[in-house]
Amino acid sequence: xxxxTQPDIHITVSEGASLELRCNYSxxxxxxxxxxxxxxxxxxxxxxxxxxxxxxxxxxxxxxxEFKRSQSSFNLRxxxxxxxxxxxxFCAVVPGGYGQNFVFGPGTRLSVLP
Amino acid sequence: xxGVAQSPRYKIIEKRQSVAFWCNPISGHAxxxxxxxxxxxxxxxxxxxxxxxxxxxxxxxxxxxxxxxLKGVDSTLKIQPAxxxxxxxxxxxxxxxxxxxPSSYEQYFGPGTRLTVT
Numbered sequence: 504x505x506x507x508t509q510p511d512i513h514i515t516v517s518e519g520a521s522l523e524l525r526c527n528y529s530x531x532x533x534x535x536x537x538x539x540x541x542x543x544x545x546x547x548x549x550x551x552x553x554x555x556x557x558x559x560x561x562x563x564x565x566x567x568x569e570f571k572r573s574q575s576s577f578n579l580r581x582x583x584x585x586x587x588x589x590x591x592x593f594c595a596v597v598p599g600g601y602g603q604n605f606v607f608g609p610g611t612r613l614s615v616l617p
Numbered sequence: 618x619x620g621v622a623q624s625p626r627y628k629i630i631e632k633r634q635s636v637a638f639w640c641n642p643i644s645g646h647a648x649x650x651x652x653x654x655x656x657x658x659x660x661x662x663x664x665x666x667x668x669x670x671x672x673x674x675x676x677x678x679x680x681x682x683x684x685x686x687l688k689g690v691d692s693t694l695k696i697q698p699a700x701x702x703x704x705x706x707x708x709x710x711x712x713x714x715x716x717x718x719p720s721s722y723e724q725y726f727g728p729g730t731r732l733t734v735t
Contacts, residue, residue, distance in 0.1 A: 535719055544728070545729075546621070546726035546727050547660070547710075547726040549723060549725075593659050595659075604662050604673055605650075605662065607659030607660050610657075
Protein backbone atom coordinates (compact mmCIF):
# COMPACT_ATOMS: atom_id res chain seq x y z
CA UNK A 504 0.00 0.00 0.00
CA UNK A 505 1.15 3.52 -0.72
CA UNK A 506 2.13 5.28 2.47
CA UNK A 507 4.43 7.55 4.40
CA THR A 508 6.17 6.01 7.39
CA GLN A 509 8.09 7.50 10.26
CA PRO A 510 9.51 4.47 12.04
CA ASP A 511 10.29 6.22 15.31
CA ILE A 512 7.28 7.19 17.38
CA HIS A 513 9.34 8.88 20.08
CA ILE A 514 12.99 9.89 20.25
CA THR A 515 14.86 11.34 23.22
CA VAL A 516 18.19 13.10 22.80
CA SER A 517 20.37 15.21 25.04
CA GLU A 518 20.74 18.90 24.35
CA GLY A 519 23.72 19.46 22.07
CA ALA A 520 23.55 15.97 20.59
CA SER A 521 22.92 15.32 16.91
CA LEU A 522 19.52 14.27 15.62
CA GLU A 523 18.19 12.24 12.71
CA LEU A 524 14.49 11.62 12.14
CA ARG A 525 13.56 9.07 9.54
CA CYS A 526 10.92 9.27 6.82
CA ASN A 527 10.19 6.70 4.14
CA TYR A 528 7.57 6.72 1.42
CA SER A 529 6.23 4.09 -0.90
CA UNK A 530 5.16 5.93 -4.04
CA UNK A 531 6.46 5.16 -7.48
CA UNK A 532 7.09 8.63 -8.84
CA UNK A 533 9.45 11.08 -7.19
CA UNK A 534 7.22 13.06 -4.88
CA UNK A 535 7.44 16.49 -3.41
CA UNK A 536 8.72 16.14 0.16
CA UNK A 537 8.27 18.29 3.24
CA UNK A 538 9.08 18.33 6.93
CA UNK A 539 6.83 20.18 9.36
CA UNK A 540 7.20 20.78 13.09
CA UNK A 541 4.34 21.11 15.55
CA UNK A 542 4.88 22.51 19.02
CA UNK A 543 2.28 21.77 21.70
CA UNK A 544 -0.95 23.64 21.03
CA UNK A 545 0.38 25.11 17.82
CA UNK A 546 -0.21 24.61 14.14
CA UNK A 547 2.36 23.08 11.84
CA UNK A 548 5.36 25.09 10.71
CA UNK A 549 7.25 24.27 7.53
CA UNK A 550 10.90 23.37 8.20
CA UNK A 551 12.05 22.54 4.69
CA UNK A 552 10.95 21.15 1.34
CA UNK A 553 12.30 19.23 -1.64
CA UNK A 554 10.94 19.47 -5.17
CA UNK A 555 13.90 18.58 -7.38
CA UNK A 556 17.60 19.24 -7.86
CA UNK A 557 20.15 19.15 -5.05
CA UNK A 558 19.19 16.28 -2.79
CA UNK A 559 20.48 17.98 0.36
CA UNK A 560 18.16 20.78 1.39
CA UNK A 561 18.59 23.35 4.11
CA UNK A 562 15.74 24.60 6.22
CA UNK A 563 15.00 26.89 9.08
CA UNK A 564 16.28 26.52 12.65
CA UNK A 565 19.44 24.73 11.50
CA UNK A 566 17.67 21.68 10.08
CA UNK A 567 18.59 19.89 6.88
CA UNK A 568 17.22 16.87 5.05
CA GLU A 569 18.57 14.54 2.41
CA PHE A 570 16.50 12.91 -0.33
CA LYS A 571 17.72 9.43 -1.25
CA ARG A 572 15.82 8.07 -4.21
CA SER A 573 17.29 4.56 -3.91
CA GLN A 574 16.03 4.29 -0.35
CA SER A 575 12.77 6.23 -0.82
CA SER A 576 13.79 8.29 2.16
CA PHE A 577 13.87 11.92 3.24
CA ASN A 578 15.55 11.98 6.66
CA LEU A 579 15.72 15.13 8.75
CA ARG A 580 18.94 16.02 10.55
CA UNK A 581 20.30 18.60 12.95
CA UNK A 582 23.91 18.62 14.19
CA UNK A 583 23.18 20.06 17.64
CA UNK A 584 19.75 19.94 19.23
CA UNK A 585 18.42 22.76 21.41
CA UNK A 586 15.85 22.32 24.18
CA UNK A 587 13.41 24.40 22.12
CA UNK A 588 13.45 21.73 19.40
CA UNK A 589 11.26 19.46 21.54
CA UNK A 590 8.11 19.03 19.46
CA UNK A 591 6.31 16.68 17.06
CA UNK A 592 7.82 16.33 13.61
CA PHE A 593 5.84 15.31 10.56
CA CYS A 594 7.05 14.21 7.18
CA ALA A 595 4.63 15.01 4.34
CA VAL A 596 4.56 13.84 0.76
CA VAL A 597 2.79 14.99 -2.37
CA PRO A 598 2.86 11.60 -4.08
CA GLY A 599 2.91 12.40 -7.77
CA GLY A 600 3.73 16.07 -7.80
CA TYR A 601 1.29 18.42 -9.44
CA GLY A 602 -2.36 17.80 -8.79
CA GLN A 603 -2.03 15.64 -5.72
CA ASN A 604 -2.54 16.39 -2.07
CA PHE A 605 -0.39 16.04 1.01
CA VAL A 606 -0.08 12.71 2.77
CA PHE A 607 1.33 13.08 6.25
CA GLY A 608 3.31 10.52 8.17
CA PRO A 609 2.26 9.60 11.73
CA GLY A 610 4.84 11.87 13.31
CA THR A 611 7.84 11.50 15.60
CA ARG A 612 7.81 13.10 19.00
CA LEU A 613 11.16 14.55 20.03
CA SER A 614 12.08 15.01 23.67
CA VAL A 615 15.25 16.88 24.64
CA LEU A 616 17.08 16.20 27.90
CA PRO A 617 18.91 19.09 29.58
CA UNK B 618 1.84 39.23 7.08
CA UNK B 619 -0.97 37.84 9.19
CA GLY B 620 -1.14 34.07 9.43
CA VAL B 621 -4.06 31.69 9.15
CA ALA B 622 -6.68 32.47 11.76
CA GLN B 623 -8.99 29.90 13.30
CA SER B 624 -11.72 30.05 15.91
CA PRO B 625 -12.62 28.86 18.38
CA ARG B 626 -9.40 27.38 19.76
CA TYR B 627 -11.20 24.91 21.96
CA LYS B 628 -14.69 23.42 21.94
CA ILE B 629 -16.36 20.83 24.13
CA ILE B 630 -19.73 19.43 23.06
CA GLU B 631 -21.86 16.40 23.76
CA LYS B 632 -22.37 13.71 21.15
CA ARG B 633 -25.20 14.39 18.71
CA GLN B 634 -24.74 18.14 19.08
CA SER B 635 -23.55 20.31 16.21
CA VAL B 636 -20.44 22.48 16.00
CA ALA B 637 -18.88 24.88 13.53
CA PHE B 638 -15.31 26.00 13.01
CA TRP B 639 -14.15 29.11 11.20
CA CYS B 640 -10.97 29.76 9.23
CA ASN B 641 -9.56 32.88 7.62
CA PRO B 642 -6.61 32.11 5.33
CA ILE B 643 -3.62 34.26 4.51
CA SER B 644 -4.65 37.15 2.30
CA GLY B 645 -4.38 36.29 -1.37
CA HIS B 646 -4.13 32.54 -0.87
CA ALA B 647 -6.41 30.80 -3.33
CA UNK B 648 -6.28 27.32 -1.84
CA UNK B 649 -7.72 26.38 1.55
CA UNK B 650 -7.55 23.03 3.31
CA UNK B 651 -9.27 21.50 6.31
CA UNK B 652 -7.48 18.66 8.11
CA UNK B 653 -8.49 16.40 10.97
CA UNK B 654 -5.68 15.42 13.35
CA UNK B 655 -6.54 12.68 15.81
CA UNK B 656 -4.27 12.43 18.85
CA UNK B 657 -1.09 10.57 17.99
CA UNK B 658 -1.64 10.71 14.24
CA UNK B 659 -0.66 12.93 11.36
CA UNK B 660 -3.17 15.32 9.83
CA UNK B 661 -5.69 13.84 7.43
CA UNK B 662 -7.11 16.00 4.64
CA UNK B 663 -10.87 16.44 4.84
CA UNK B 664 -11.50 18.95 2.08
CA UNK B 665 -9.63 21.26 -0.26
CA UNK B 666 -11.00 24.43 -1.84
CA UNK B 667 -9.58 26.30 -4.80
CA UNK B 668 -11.11 29.77 -4.49
CA UNK B 669 -14.75 28.91 -3.67
CA UNK B 670 -14.85 25.56 -5.48
CA UNK B 671 -14.26 22.12 -3.97
CA UNK B 672 -11.21 20.34 -5.42
CA UNK B 673 -11.11 17.27 -3.19
CA UNK B 674 -13.57 16.11 -0.55
CA UNK B 675 -13.02 12.39 -0.95
CA UNK B 676 -12.22 11.88 2.75
CA UNK B 677 -14.95 14.10 4.14
CA UNK B 678 -17.68 12.11 5.95
CA UNK B 679 -20.45 13.81 4.07
CA UNK B 680 -23.25 12.34 6.16
CA UNK B 681 -22.21 14.55 9.06
CA UNK B 682 -19.51 16.96 7.89
CA UNK B 683 -19.99 19.94 5.61
CA UNK B 684 -17.80 22.84 4.59
CA UNK B 685 -18.18 25.98 2.57
CA UNK B 686 -16.10 28.85 1.28
CA LEU B 687 -18.73 31.08 -0.19
CA LYS B 688 -16.73 34.15 -1.21
CA GLY B 689 -13.46 32.40 -1.82
CA VAL B 690 -11.90 33.78 1.34
CA ASP B 691 -12.86 32.46 4.76
CA SER B 692 -14.37 29.05 5.34
CA THR B 693 -16.59 27.20 7.78
CA LEU B 694 -16.46 23.50 8.67
CA LYS B 695 -19.52 22.02 10.36
CA ILE B 696 -20.20 18.73 12.10
CA GLN B 697 -23.79 17.67 12.66
CA PRO B 698 -24.36 15.47 14.60
CA ALA B 699 -21.03 14.94 16.34
CA UNK B 700 -19.79 11.52 17.38
CA UNK B 701 -17.24 10.59 20.01
CA UNK B 702 -14.72 9.66 17.31
CA UNK B 703 -14.81 13.24 15.99
CA UNK B 704 -12.70 14.34 18.95
CA UNK B 705 -9.61 15.74 17.30
CA UNK B 706 -7.79 18.91 16.35
CA UNK B 707 -9.17 20.52 13.21
CA UNK B 708 -6.50 22.35 11.28
CA UNK B 709 -7.00 24.88 8.55
CA UNK B 710 -4.23 25.63 6.07
CA UNK B 711 -3.84 27.82 3.02
CA UNK B 712 -1.45 27.98 0.11
CA UNK B 713 -0.88 30.52 -2.64
CA UNK B 714 -2.53 28.51 -5.37
CA UNK B 715 -2.67 25.28 -7.29
CA UNK B 716 -0.36 25.95 -10.19
CA UNK B 717 2.55 24.31 -11.93
CA UNK B 718 4.89 26.11 -9.56
CA PRO B 719 5.78 23.63 -6.79
CA SER B 720 5.95 26.48 -4.32
CA SER B 721 2.18 26.65 -4.51
CA TYR B 722 2.21 23.48 -2.43
CA GLU B 723 3.69 25.23 0.58
CA GLN B 724 0.90 25.12 3.11
CA TYR B 725 0.62 27.54 6.01
CA PHE B 726 -1.29 26.21 9.00
CA GLY B 727 -3.46 27.88 11.57
CA PRO B 728 -3.25 27.00 15.29
CA GLY B 729 -6.16 24.56 15.06
CA THR B 730 -9.38 23.98 16.97
CA ARG B 731 -9.32 21.24 19.57
CA LEU B 732 -12.73 19.51 19.67
CA THR B 733 -13.74 17.24 22.50
CA VAL B 734 -16.95 15.27 22.12
CA THR B 735 -18.28 13.78 25.36
